[in-house]
Amino acid sequence: MSSLRGPDSVVLDSSKTYDDWKKTLNLSTKDTRPQTEDVTKTKGNEFEDFYLKRELLMGIFEAGFERPSPIQEESIPIALTGRDILARAKNGTGKTAAFIIPALEKLNSKKPKTQALILVPTRELALQTSHVCKTLGKHMGINVMVTTGGTSLQQDIIRLHDPVHVIVGTPGRILDLAGKGVAEFSECFTFIMDEADKLLSLEFTPVIEQLLAYFPKDRQIMLYSATFPLVVKSFMDKHLSKPYEINLMDELTLRGVTQYYAFVEEKQKVHCLNTLFSKLQINQSIIFCNSTNRVELLAKKITELGYSCFYSHAKMLQNHRNRVFHDFRNGVCRNLVCSDLLTRGIDIQAVNVVINFDFPKNSETYLHRIGRSGRFGHLGLAINLINWEDRFNLYKIEQELATEIQPIPSEKRQILLSNNFQRALVLGNPLISIYPIEMVAYDPLRYISDMLAWIHQAIADEKEFFENLFKIYINSEPIKIIDENFLNFCSLKYENINKIIFEMVNNNILNIYRIFETKVESIVFKVENTTIYKIANLIQFYKSTLQKILQDNSYLLKILDTTKKNIINIFSQNIQEKIYFIKNSNLSADVQLNPPSFLIDAVSEFKIISESFKTTYGSSESLENEFEIILEIALNPYCELCHDISNKLSEPHKSIFLINCWKICEENISHFNFMNSKLQKFKNDINNLLEILELNQLDYFLNSSGLNNIINIIESKEKNCLQESLNTTLIQVSKNFNFFLPFAITNALDRIKYLKILDTLEITNKAANIFVKKISDLIEILPQITNDYQIYFHWTPKEIKLLLGL
Numbered sequence: 001m002s003s004l005r006g007p008d009s010v011v012l013d014s015s016k017t018y019d020d021w022k023k024t025l026n027l028s029t030k031d032t033r034p035q036t037e038d039v040t041k042t043k044g045n046e047f048e049d050f051y052l053k054r055e056l057l058m059g060i061f062e063a064g065f066e067r068p069s070p071i072q073e074e075s076i077p078i079a080l081t082g083r084d085i086l087a088r089a090k091n092g093t094g095k096t097a098a099f100i101i102p103a104l105e106k107l108n109s110k111k112p113k114t115q116a117l118i119l120v121p122t123r124e125l126a127l128q129t130s131h132v133c134k135t136l137g138k139h140m141g142i143n144v145m146v147t148t149g150g151t152s153l154q155q156d157i158i159r160l161h162d163p164v165h166v167i168v169g170t171p172g173r174i175l176d177l178a179g180k181g182v183a184e185f186s187e188c189f190t191f192i193m194d195e196a197d198k199l200l201s202l203e204f205t206p207v208i209e210q211l212l213a214y215f216p217k218d219r220q221i222m223l224y225s226a227t228f229p230l231v232v233k234s235f236m237d238k239h240l241s242k243p244y245e246i247n248l249m250d251e252l253t254l255r256g257v258t259q260y261y262a263f264v265e266e267k268q269k270v271h272c273l274n275t276l277f278s279k280l281q282i283n284q285s286i287i288f289c290n291s292t293n294r295v296e297l298l299a300k301k302i303t304e305l306g307y308s309c310f311y312s313h314a315k316m317l318q319n320h321r322n323r324v325f326h327d328f329r330n331g332v333c334r335n336l337v338c339s340d341l342l343t344r345g346i347d348i349q350a351v352n353v354v355i356n357f358d359f360p361k362n363s364e365t366y367l368h369r370i371g372r373s374g375r376f377g378h379l380g381l382a383i384n385l386i387n388w389e390d391r392f393n394l395y396k397i398e399q400e401l402a403t404e405i406q407p408i409p410s411e412k413r414q415i416l417l418s419n420n421f422q423r424a425l426v427l428g429n430p431l432i433s434i435y436p437i438e439m440v441a442y443d444p445l446r447y448i449s450d451m452l453a454w455i456h457q458a459i460a461d462e463k464e465f466f467e468n469l470f471k472i473y474i475n476s477e478p479i480k481i482i483d484e485n486f487l488n489f490c491s492l493k494y495e496n497i498n499k500i501i502f503e504m505v506n507n508n509i510l511n512i513y514r515i516f517e518t519k520v521e522s523i524v525f526k527v528e529n530t531t532i533y534k535i536a537n538l539i540q541f542y543k544s545t546l547q548k549i550l551q552d553n554s555y556l557l558k559i560l561d562t563t564k565k566n567i568i569n570i571f572s573q574n575i576q577e578k579i580y581f582i583k584n585s586n587l588s589a590d591v592q593l594n595p596p597s598f599l600i601d602a603v604s605e606f607k608i609i610s611e612s613f614k615t616t617y618g619s620s621e622s623l624e625n626e627f628e629i630i631l632e633i634a635l636n637p638y639c640e641l642c643h644d645i646s647n648k649l650s651e652p653h654k655s656i657f658l659i660n661c662w663k664i665c666e667e668n669i670s671h672f673n674f675m676n677s678k679l680q681k682f683k684n685d686i687n688n689l690l691e692i693l694e695l696n697q698l699d700y701f702l703n704s705s706g707l708n709n710i711i712n713i714i715e716s717k718e719k720n721c722l723q724e725s726l727n728t729t730l731i732q733v734s735k736n737f738n739f740f741l742p743f744a745i746t747n748a749l750d751r752i753k754y755l756k757i758l759d760t761l762e763i764t765n766k767a768a769n770i771f772v773k774k775i776s777d778l779i780e781i782l783p784q785i786t787n788d789y790q791i792y793f794h795w796t797p798k799e800i801k802l803l804l805g806l
Contacts, residue, residue: 025058025061025062026062027061027062027064043073045067045068045073046067046068047060047061047065047067047068050068050076050077050080050101050105052101052105053105053140055137055139055140055141056101056104056105056136056137056139056140058139059135059136059137059138059139059140060097060101060136062135062138063132063135063136065097068094069093069094069098070089070093070248071087071089071093071094071095071098071246071248072094072097072098072101074087074098074246074248075087075098075099075102075246076098076101076102078244078246079098079099079102079103079220079222080102080105080106082106082189082220083220083242083243083244084220084221084222084240084241084242084243084244085099085221085222085223085224085243085244085245085246086223086232086236086240086243086244086245086246087099087222087223087224087225087245087246088224088225088226088245088246088247088248089224089226089246089248093248095194095224095225096128096129096132096194097132097136098224099118099192099194099222099224100118100129100132100133100136101136103116103118103166103190103192104116104133104136104137104140104142104166106189106190107137107140107142107165107166109140109141109142109165111165111187112163113163113165113184113187113188114164114165114166114167114183114184114185114187114188115165115166115187115188115189115190116165116166116167116188116190116192117166117167117168117169117174117185117188117190117191117192117215118133118166118167118168118169118192118193118194119169119170119171119174119191119192119193119194119199119208119211120168120169120170120194120195120199121170121171121195121198121199121204122170122341123148123149123150123151123170123318123321123322124312124321124322124325124341125194125195126146126147126148126168126169126170127146127322127325127326128325128329129146129168129194130144130145130146130168133166133168137166142165142166143162143163143164143165143166144164144165144166144167144168145159145160145164145166145167145168145169146167146168146169147167147168147169147170147173147174147177148169148170148173148318149170149172149173150317150318151173151318153173153176153177156173156177156182157177157180157182160177160182160183167183171199171204171207171208171211172207174211175207175210175211178211178214185214185215186214186215186216187216188215188216188219189215189216189218189219189220190219190220190222191212191215191219191220191221191222192221192222192224193208193221193222193223193224194224194225195224195225196223196224196225196232197225197226197232197364198225200232200235205235208235212239221239221240221243223235223236223240223243226367226368226371257354257370257371257373257380257381257382258380258381258382258406259370259382259384259403259404259405259406260381260382260383260384260405260406260407260408261383261384261385261386261394261405261406261407261408262383262384262385262386262407262408263386263387263407264385264386264387265387265388266387269357269385269387270298270301270305272385273287273302273355273357273385274305276355276383277302277305277307277335280353280381281352282334282335282352282353283334283350283351283352283353284328284331284334284335284336284348284350284351284352284353285334285335285336285351285352285353285354285355286335286336286337286338286351286353286354286355286372286373287302287335287336287337287338287354287355287357288337288338288339288340288354288355288356288357288358288360288369289337289338289339289357289358290339290340290358290360290361291339291358292313292314292315292339294357294358295311295312295313295337295338295339296311296313298311298337298357299311299337302335302337307334307335308333308334308335309333309334309335309336309337310324310327310328310332310333310335310336310337311324311336311337311338312324312325312336312337312338312339312341313338313339313341314339314341321341324336328348329348331350337357340360340365340368340369348372351372351373351380352373352380352381353373353380353381353382353383354369354370354372354373354380354381354382354383355382355383355384355385356369356370356382356383356384356385357385358385359384359385359386359387359390359393359394360393360397361393362393362397363396363397363400363401366397366401367401369382370382383408384405642657642661645657646661
């Protein structure tokens with residue numbers, strides 16, 4: 001039998017020859033862990049059935065691959081034909097190898113051109129993907145390069161002087177290199193997007209659209225992800241030619257990942273985490289938080305508890321993040337605390353436990369988080385620590401993903417409870433045991449809150465609890481959902497809870513009135529930055545708790561109404577204090593160009609308090625009318641303050657500052673009727689300012705450190721003088737090139753782009769038009785600049801002509 005491919009292909013005419021080369025492989029230790037159907041339910045194909053190059057097969061087998069997973073089995077043969085692909089498969093089922101293998105197979109290692117581009121949304125995923133490329137292609141003699149934002153651009157440019165066959169990177173950096181002409185994609189026929197749903201979000205789509213212009217029209221586009229929102233369809237219809245669609249998502253979550261939740265208060269989370277670490281068999285774990293600040297705080301706490309722990313988030317330096325990722329991947333540390341930076345595509349086989357210390361806000365993030373465990377069909381565990389605010393998200397995510405997140409089994413749940421709850425359960429009466437009886441009389445509101453929190457904890461393992469929230473005590477209905485085992489353990493019938501609550505409330509009704517009134521007064525008359533939020537929380541507490549317990553709550557409603565009378569005074573006082581503070585502060589020369597934000601902050605805070613009043617009173621119209629009056633009164637000193645600040649600034653800061661003032665008002669408070677006249681005043685001021693600027697120092701601005709002042713160069717009454725100055729400068733520049741010139745022209749063009757804001761002001765600006773015309777003369781020397789100083793110049797002649805309308 002003759003070989004079906006060239007000499008690089010696997011030779012099938014001699015089983016003896018085939019066995020000989022396979023025996024020489026340096027195979028890794030076989031993974032004996034059990035696998036789920038996500039990766040084992042295949043059609044029985046082998047990698048050799050795809051007729052891959054022998055060198056590629058050697059890399060595949062030495063990387064530990066034995067046979068293709070379902071996504072690889074479906075994707076590889078289609079990709080080898082050159083057809084566009086839209087593939088959807090679960091996290092951890094082998095998507096990365098599904099597109100890398102065909103990309104490497106189609107490479108010509110003897111051709112010194114970039115032949116495949118793999119785009120990913122994050123730097124960590126880029127490092128991992130490039131590592132897989134190098135591992136699978138290590139016998140092929142190819143060069144793989146990874147490039148991301150946050151790393152040295154100059155180093156990337158130097159590395160691209162050598163032939164690079166595969167580039168893996170983030171969209172922004174790739175576009176930057178392509179725009180400079182450093183990365184050449186004219187013969188790159190493979191365009192791959194991993195985590196395509198993220199890459200086609202609003203953040204990346206414009207970059208992707210621009211990047212595709214550098215590729216041949218007959219390129220192959222392959223999109224891979226676990227989720228595909230509608231935005232992917234619009235991209236597919238526009239750029240993909242009859243794509244082959246692969247959908248292996250019969251269910252969204254991973255079969256091998258067992259999902260649990262534990263209902264805990266915020267203050268109990270660290271205790272629960274400590275218990276989980278001591279009870280679970282953890283190879284490696286990833287703990288997710290919702291903010292970078294909480295990531296660092298939790299990592300510090302875990303370390304104090306005596307466990308090895310790294311942390312990573314987007315605000316860290318890139319080289320530090322790379323080191324953390326590399327060390328964690330190599331098993332240096334057992335636990336990693338991170339933000340959603342590592343939710344996508346990161347494949348660390350040793351991770352068997354994912355803990356959502358903070359529960360995610362949407363199902364997409366949840367799916368990608370838990371997908372960090374149970375990689376490639378192995379078994380994994382996801383534990384979610386749920387608090388009061390997360391209850392609706394839990395139910396929503398279950399519905400959207402059509403999955404079940406189970407409560408931690410009752411025999412294990414008890415070890416997660418804090419000491420107070422353990423003691424309460426043992427004593428059999430949690431309502432008495434949590435607090436001494438004198439505490440109940442002293443602060444019944446706090447007692448009610450904690451008591452209800454205990455009830456939520458006790459029955460959180462019932463799914464119906466989230467659907468029938470507060471039925472325990474809202475209408476005095478008897479509890480219909482009974483966990484007999486838990487009831488026996490507590491020695492407390494749920495039917496008694498209603499009785500205990502109402503007895504406690506009636507016995508302490510005067511104290512409840514007193515405490516609530518004191519809380520209202522302390523908030524209303526102690527004006528501070530968090531006052532508005534405290535009022536909103538107080539109203540929410542009244543609505544969700546007290547109003548549903550008390551039979552007659554008219555007195556509390558009357559107390560609460562005092563907040564409504566004082567809210568406008570709070571806003572007014574805050575605004576006046578901030579205006580006074582800014583007016584009397586010394587502005588430095590390098591003052592930031594952002595306008596004062598306190599007026600916009602006030603509008604945002606008002607929306608919060610307005611919504612709270614709507615939920616309680618049914619309407620907040622009167623409050624809105626009063627707020628509009630105080631806002632209109634405050635706007636006059638606000639505008640005066642903006643003009644005072646602008647008068648202390650030199651150009652171009654003055655112009656930019658006023659433009660920003662207009663934009664921030666237009667975007668945030670233009671819906672108020674009185675804003676129209678105020679916005680027009682900003683427009684007039686900006687127009688007048690730009691009309692009187694003089695343009696008489698072009699040579700200085702092109703050859704000095706005053707480049708940021710180039711916005712001054714807009715108009716000159718003595719046009720002949722201007723033209724002479726421009727010509728003189730160009731002559732000097734052509735005779736004596738220096739590194740500063742590319743920065744000068746770049747700065748000028750960037751400034752023109754900034755002046756496009758004037759279009760939104762509906763200002764016919766002669767000054768800007770004249771400036772654009774004069775700067776366009778510099779195009780004559782652009783070829784020399786782009787050839788000699790490409791590293792430092794980020795505008796291409798094509799972009800400049802488009803910008804200047806030439």
